[in-house]
Amino acid sequence: MTQDTTNPPAIGRFCHGEVLDILAASRPAGIKACAEVVLDDLGDVSVLTNRTGLAMLPFVDTVRNTNFHLGEVLVAEAHIRIPEHDIEGYGAVVGRDLEHAMAMAVIDAAIAAGHETSRILQFLESEQKHQNERETVRLKKVEATRVEMETF
Amino acid sequence: MAYVATRGGERAIEQAERLFRDDLGVIDRARVDALRNGLPYLIDRVMGEASLYEPDLAALALAQAGGDLYEAVLLLRAYRTTQPRLAVAEPVTQPDLFTMRRISAAFKDIPGGQILGPTLDYSHRLLQVGVLSGRDYRPDAVEPAAVPAPATQPSLAAWQKAQALIPDHPVEAVAPDDIPDVTREPLLFPASRAHKLQSLARADTGGALALGYATMRGYGSVHPTVNELRLAEAPVRLRHPRGTIFSAGRVRVSQTEVISKATTGLELGFSATFGWNEVKVIAAATLDLASNQPNPHPASNEEFVLYHTEPVESSGFCIHFKLPHYVTFQSSLDALRRVKADRKATTTAPKMERQPKKEEAVL
Numbered sequence: 001m002t003q004d005t006t007n008p009p010a011i012g013r014f015c016h017g018e019v020l021d022i023l024a025a026s027r028p029a030g031i032k033a034c035a036e037v038v039l040d041d042l043g044d045v046s047v048l049t050n051r052t053g054l055a056m057l058p059f060v061d062t063v064r065n066t067n068f069h070l071g072e073v074l075v076a077e078a079h080i081r082i083p084e085h086d087i088e089g090y091g092a093v094v095g096r097d098l099e100h101a102m103a104m105a106v107i108d109a110a111i112a113a114g115h116e117t118s119r120i121l122q123f124l125e126s127e128q129k130h131q132n133e134r135e136t137v138r139l140k141k142v143e144a145t146r147v148e149m150e151t152f
Numbered sequence: 153m154a155y156v157a158t159r160g161g162e163r164a165i166e167q168a169e170r171l172f173r174d175d176l177g178v179i180d181r182a183r184v185d186a187l188r189n190g191l192p193y194l195i196d197r198v199m200g201e202a203s204l205y206e207p208d209l210a211a212l213a214l215a216q217a218g219g220d221l222y223e224a225v226l227l228l229r230a231y232r233t234t235q236p237r238l239a240v241a242e243p244v245t246q247p248d249l250f251t252m253r254r255i256s257a258a259f260k261d262i263p264g265g266q267i268l269g270p271t272l273d274y275s276h277r278l279l280q281v282g283v284l285s286g287r288d289y290r291p292d293a294v295e296p297a298a299v300p301a302p303a304t305q306p307s308l309a310a311w312q313k314a315q316a317l318i319p320d321h322p323v324e325a326v327a328p329d330d331i332p333d334v335t336r337e338p339l340l341f342p343a344s345r346a347h348k349l350q351s352l353a354r355a356d357t358g359g360a361l362a363l364g365y366a367t368m369r370g371y372g373s374v375h376p377t378v379n380e381l382r383l384a385e386a387p388v389r390l391r392h393p394r395g396t397i398f399s400a401g402r403v404r405v406s407q408t409e410v411i412s413k414a415t416t417g418l419e420l421g422f423s424a425t426f427g428w429n430e431v432k433v434i435a436a437a438t439l440d441l442a443s444n445q446p447n448p449h450p451a452s453n454e455e456f457v458l459y460h461t462e463p464v465e466s467s468g469f470c471i472h473f474k475l476p477h478y479v480t481f482q483s484s485l486d487a488l489r490r491v492k493a494d495r496k497a498t499t500t501a502p503k504m505e506r507q508p509k510k511e512e513a514v515l
Contacts, residue, residue, distance in 0.1 A: 054237045057241045061424075069346070072335075073403055074206035137296070146297070148265075149266060
């Protein structure tokens with residue numbers, strides 16, 4: 001999770017980076033449903049981009065601290081503008097789900113406009129809880145494989 | 153080498169492609185999903201060698217290629233060229249990794265401990281033949297620990313550097329956009345370390361293993377031990393137009409360091425790749441370390457290794473030999489016939505010398 005202690009919260013207790021982390025990792029059906037509702041009274045939306053493309057992923061070698069490219073990750077991104085509020089929204093997710101990216105951009109724009117704040121906050125709280133629980137379940141299984149080696 | 157175009161056979165070519173696809177049958181979403189969900193390590197291998205991370209597309213490539221790995225890698229690399237590059241993500245460092253498996257064969261007690269994670273390393277390998285008789289194989293459930301493992305683990309190499317067991321190197325101050333990239337620049341030798349590690353990350357698993365194994369067996373000068381091996385998920389951190397850095401999701405990665413004793417102390421080799429592929433990163437890290445030695449054996453020579461483990465170029469060159477070479481081969485055949493005729497002429501020369509007028513008449 002993105003830890004940002006320098007910027008003020010964007011919504012509720014969440015800073016902008018945390019919001020985007022949660023939205024990108026959200027269950028697709030849930031975020032799309034939330035965006036549909038948020039979109040209702042947001043105003044006209046102008047789509048600047050909604051496409052798939054590549055993000056090159058650099059990696060830092062642990063031996064000599066060399067930055068090198070691991071390879072490219074396909075991502076879906078959406079960039080929108082709400083002229084009525086003079087704001088923009090942006091979303092990007094790993095994979096090909098253009099609707100997920102668009103839903104993320106809509107919610108990002110709505111947060112910037114202060115629109116449907118309580119609904120979005122509720123969605124963020126619920127998704128973050130789900131994501132944390134899912135990771136905890138996974139990591140408890142991982143912890144079960146911790147080994148204490150003995151040598152003879 | 154000379155190339156000429158051949159003409160004809162269009163119908164046969166079309167029918168040949170149809171026959172190939174006919175044997176594979178209908179490719180539907182269910183087949184792609186079954187490949188993606190049932191063969192994650194194969195999907196990982198294809199994505200690593202294609203240097204493109206997208207599991208659905210990798211599964212589709214495998215389905216279309218009927219499981220031919222080189223064809224699948226070629227399909228993914230070709231697809232990649234249709235996509236614009238949107239960004240260079242923030243560099244991934246070891247403390248960023250959401251770690252599922254982390255072991256060391258060199259040090260028993262490492263900071264953070266050893267976590268086996270998902271592995272068959274210590275298991276009997278037995279076929280569950282009952283499945284073929286209709287008895288489903290249902291693996292025993294994991295008994296979870298009471299507390300979760302830490303999501304991230306400390307770096308063993310950083311600890312070793314702090315203990316002065318291995319040399320430390322200053323962190324390179326390089327902007328992500330300025331990191332050397334073999335997909336946009338030629339691979340020149342001696343290669344930069346960034347080019348070498350990127351080439352190894354997208355190397356053919358079998359090729360890296362063959363050369364790495366040769367080096368381990370004694371054709372190289374290092375005897376590697378796994379210093380640290382990790383299977384993890386790395387965040388893909390992008391920049392929002394307003395400047396906020398965020399994670400757009402995570403991708404599976406493997407990374408390893410191998411350690412070897414040198415005259416001056418301990419030395420490490422490194423490799424990382426997309427997907428979970430332990431054989432590849434151990435072999436590639438060994439090749440990294442071996443290629444840093446003076447006068448490396450050809451099996452671990454940087455140029456030899458990087459050229460011959462490139463999966464698309466090597467497989468493409470190999471299979472091009474089955475395509476029509478009629479003109480070049482005919483030329484070789486003509487040369488052989490000429491030599492044969494010349495030899496025959498030489499052996500019969502004494503007779504001809506006695507009959508010079510007859511020979512001229514023949515010519």
